[in-house]
Amino acid sequence: MKDTVIISLKTSAVKAQELAEHMDADFVVYSPEVFGRAFEEYKQIIAVMSTGIAVRSAAPYIHDKWTDPCLVVVSPDFRYAIPVLGGHHGGNDTAKRLEQIGLHPVITTATETRNLPSVESTAEERGLEIINKDSTRAVNAGILDGNVAIHLIEPPAIAIAPPGVSVLIKKGEYIVGIGCRRGTGKEEILHALASAFSKAGIAKEDVLAYATTEIKKDETSLIQAVRELNGNLIFVDNAFIKAEHPPSASRALDKLGLPGVAEPAALALSKRKEVIMKKQKYGGVTVAVIR
Numbered sequence: 001m002k003d004t005v006i007i008s009l010k011t012s013a014v015k016a017q018e019l020a021e022h023m024d025a026d027f028v029v030y031s032p033e034v035f036g037r038a039f040e041e042y043k044q045i046i047a048v049m050s051t052g053i054a055v056r057s058a059a060p061y062i063h064d065k066w067t068d069p070c071l072v073v074v075s076p077d078f079r080y081a082i083p084v085l086g087g088h089h090g091g092n093d094t095a096k097r098l099e100q101i102g103l104h105p106v107i108t109t110a111t112e113t114r115n116l117p118s119v120e121s122t123a124e125e126r127g128l129e130i131i132n133k134d135s136t137r138a139v140n141a142g143i144l145d146g147n148v149a150i151h152l153i154e155p156p157a158i159a160i161a162p163p164g165v166s167v168l169i170k171k172g173e174y175i176v177g178i179g180c181r182r183g184t185g186k187e188e189i190l191h192a193l194a195s196a197f198s199k200a201g202i203a204k205e206d207v208l209a210y211a212t213t214e215i216k217k218d219e220t221s222l223i224q225a226v227r228e229l230n231g232n233l234i235f236v237d238n239a240f241i242k243a244e245h246p247p248s249a250s251r252a253l254d255k256l257g258l259p260g261v262a263e264p265a266a267l268a269l270s271k272r273k274e275v276i277m278k279k280q281k282y283g284g285v286t287v288a289v290i291r
Helices: 010-022 034-041 051-061 091-099 119-125 133-145 186-200 220-228 238-242 262-269
Strands: 004-008 026-029 044-048 070-074 080-085 128-130 168-170 174-180 207-213 233-236 275-282 285-290
Touching: 004 010, 004 034, 010 026, 010 044, 026 034, 034 044, 034 051, 044 051, 044 091, 051 070, 051 080, 070 091, 080 091, 119 128, 119 133, 119 168, 128 133, 168 207, 174 186, 174 220, 174 262, 174 275, 186 220, 186 275, 186 285, 207 262, 220 233, 233 238, 233 262, 238 262, 262 275, 262 285
Parallel strands: 004 026, 004 044, 044 070, 174 207, 207 233
Antiparallel strands: 070 080, 128 168, 174 285, 275 285
16 A cells, blocks of 8 residues: 555546556545545645635544644646645645646745744654644744744753653654652663563664653663663653543652652644553653554
């Protein structure tokens, strides 16, 4: 299966199939249920039809811009390519690729219309991931005002960034939440993480970030353990942790006033909120894996 699918009305099927060959994409004829399957199976959707049909067909399946496929509408006369969803997440680039075969890309994202970068495009160009996704609205607005700087921090280092700063780190699929008793040793934490990786069926290379509560920011052993794994440790603001609803009960509610540590900290940073492994206790360490 390809990453991209072309969905076309029957009246445009012949030219749409030619487009699918050019884009190395799958091709399907439009039907009422086809968008539901496409949202589950593809990273990019190119819809050869009116924008109205495409928007109404996609609307029931739209979740959020971080997990939805990008949607580019190609007008039935094959003159225009219009990114409708996910412009910053591949839609604009797809429209520009279609320009190579004579279509006119209609770009509407604010930064691109002014030939400015966005947080998303900056991350994509560098092969990085945005860990605090809620920051992008404020930062992209700042880019439009011309007052956003990019700072590269060389390791080893600890970065403390407020919500209005977008943090870009190496790509990965999973957030690993960690809670530990005060004073837990580095080796115990590393053993717990290795056991959790085995149980969840993931490799440390698949981890986007390790997450814990801001209360743990002085836990030297935890910092050292994650550094030894060449990972990124994020101390999540407790306000974000309190906003989550983890699947497991936790005594942290009584001790720290939090709904937990490992699960809600990981949920706060995850893209899909998909629980791969509920919190597991390994001695004085608790680990959860969220996708």
